[in-house]
Amino acid sequence: MKDSKEQILKTSLLLFLQKGFKEVTMKEIVKNSGFSKGAFYHYFSSKEEVFKEVIEVYFSKMLHLDYETLPSDSLKSFYEANLDIQHKRDSILRSWYQETFEGDFPNNLYYILFDALRLLPEIREQQHRRIHEELKAWEKVIKKAMANEEIKTTLSSENLAKQFVYSSDGIAMHMVISSSSDELFKEVKNIWDSLYQSLKP
Amino acid sequence: MKDSKEQILKTSLLLFLQKGFKEVTMKEIVKNSGFSKGAFYHYFSSKEEVFKEVIEVYFSKMLHLDYETLPSDSLKSFYEANLDIQHKRDSILRSWYQETFEGDFPNNLYYILFDALRLLPEIREQQHRRIHEELKAWEKVIKKAMANEEIKTTLSSENLAKQFVYSSDGIAMHMVISSSSDELFKEVKNIWDSLYQSLKP
DNA sequence: ATAAACATACCGAACAGTCGGTTTTATAAA
DNA sequence: TTTATAAAACCGACTGTTCGGTATGTTTAT
Structure with missing residues (x-):
């Protein structure tokens, strides 16, 4: 360009x-x-x-993640790679921001997403699909992890996938309010790790 | 007034x-x-x-919930009562809306919250405290449920509390995107129920 | 009679967008 | 290499409109 x-x-x-x-x-x-x-x-x-x-x-690219490229041999490596990518993207955005402005990075990706949902109707369907694919990707990896006995749980793979996905989004929401997103990835890792630990056979 | x-x-x-x-x-x-x-x-x-x-x-009242008034004898009754209150508030808001306007209710409480965080600095600390109290209330009930062997888990009460709270907020976020909040409470109940089931001794 | 409750015409500032122009760059003929 | 020309890149004063807010009223209730 x-x-x-x-x-x-x-x-x-x-x-x-x-x-x-x-x-x-x-x-x-x-x-x-x-x-x-x-x-x-x-x-x-x-x-x-x-x-x-x-x-x-x-923006759309910031939210999109190609799950095919993530390691799917184990649930743990899957979610760690996932976090890693998000973290790297966040760093890029922050350094862009600091090159252009002074002061703190506005810690709220959702605000622009909501504007997009309101102003660009086609975005809704696109994001809807994105979430669906995200859940499906998690589900697939979880099923595999259940099969090789990496994890053991009474939860369905669908619900466990939701547990992982929803919790990270919930944390992101809370961080918007606390405005401390350096803590975001740490907290997501904490929650995912502890959830993972509880699934050990 | x-x-x-x-x-x-x-x-x-x-x-x-x-x-x-x-x-x-x-x-x-x-x-x-x-x-x-x-x-x-x-x-x-x-x-x-x-x-x-x-x-x-x-708005502040809409988000505030007095956890002292919720039943704390069992985790299940606690989260069911919690959901019930949220659902009732949602219904009131919707009927207000339909009395004033035609068309669909704008399914995005977060948008006004973000505005409030930007325009009214004192709101941030207030919401921060609200979240803290919410987590503490869950933790307390969970600890009790662990003590009477209502549930059994390797998770700490703190992390399990976060699991419940974060998942509901994550679902709310996803519902904003899907714009189908009649499903919101159903999905939260589904996730909380399945999480609860997995905690059965 | 008095004050609270409302109505409406109006104001300056700020807004997104326009327009007539100048400067820079690319191309190519002389 | 110089010169001619056209197009792309860029500038900032200007425009019509909409905005939040005000000034000056009239109506209503006590």
Whole structure:
């Protein structure tokens, strides 16, 4: 992509993460990306459009995870690799942010997701599918782990998968409120580890 | 409270739930509550203030739950009573909504919470405490349930409490995306029941 | 008669978007 | 290598509209 356009897109992403669609003004986008109104409207036709592209180019990819590439030989290596990827992505986003702005990273990915759900109806179905695939991937690995007796439980593989997935999202929500997301991955690992321990045969 | 003021407050709550603080205009508040600008500014000094009161009067109470009043003799009765209360509150909110507007209820309590966290700094500490108390209440009941051998697990009471609390919040998040919150309580019950079953001695 | 409760016309600021222009870059003929 | 030309990149003053909020009333209840 053209450098300038990418610069505008990236700045917009970070601003939208900070404050949501409506709260970000064209003036801010233009100023922080280091261009003018003219430059902006040379690349984008409207504020809505830059938001749409931000979601398509950056945000959707941030949430997407290709589960095929994760190790599935054991449940433990699966969830550890999962956490690792999320953590790395988080670091990239943070360093982008610190290059552009000063101050603390706005610890709320959900806010921009909610804006996307409201402004871009097609996002809902897409996210719905994403969650479905996530659960299916967990279920598959869990079934396998049950079969090789890595774990033992009375829970169905479906419910155990939900237990893992839901708990991490719940933690993320709580961290938004506490605004301490450096702790996020530590806490998810803690919960997943302890859940895993309780499943030992 | 004065009927008119309450009417304005209630309408504001429902609008803020629908679209967030910035997206709601004074025109909408005034029109949908059935009054005029003059009436509004007779009761409130600004848009920020009505938001603040909405959070104080309605929203904070919606999230607060007095755990002392829940049955603590068994973990099962505790979580069932918990779900019951949440479900009842949800019904009230929905019927309010349908009295005021047509169409589907905006299935996203988090959106207004995020606005509150941004606009009213004191809310953060308050919510932080709320979550802490919630976890402590669960922990207490779980410890008791472990003592009378209602349940048996290798998990610590702290981690098991987190398992219950986080999973329900994670489900709520997923329901925001699927926008099918009639399923919310069913799914929470399902997960809590299955978790509970796996804890049977 | 007085004050509270409401209504409405109006205000300046801020907003997203436009428009006429200049500068930079790419291409290619001389 | 220089010059000519067209297109892409970029600028910022300006515009119409909408915003939250105000000023000035009128109606209603006591």
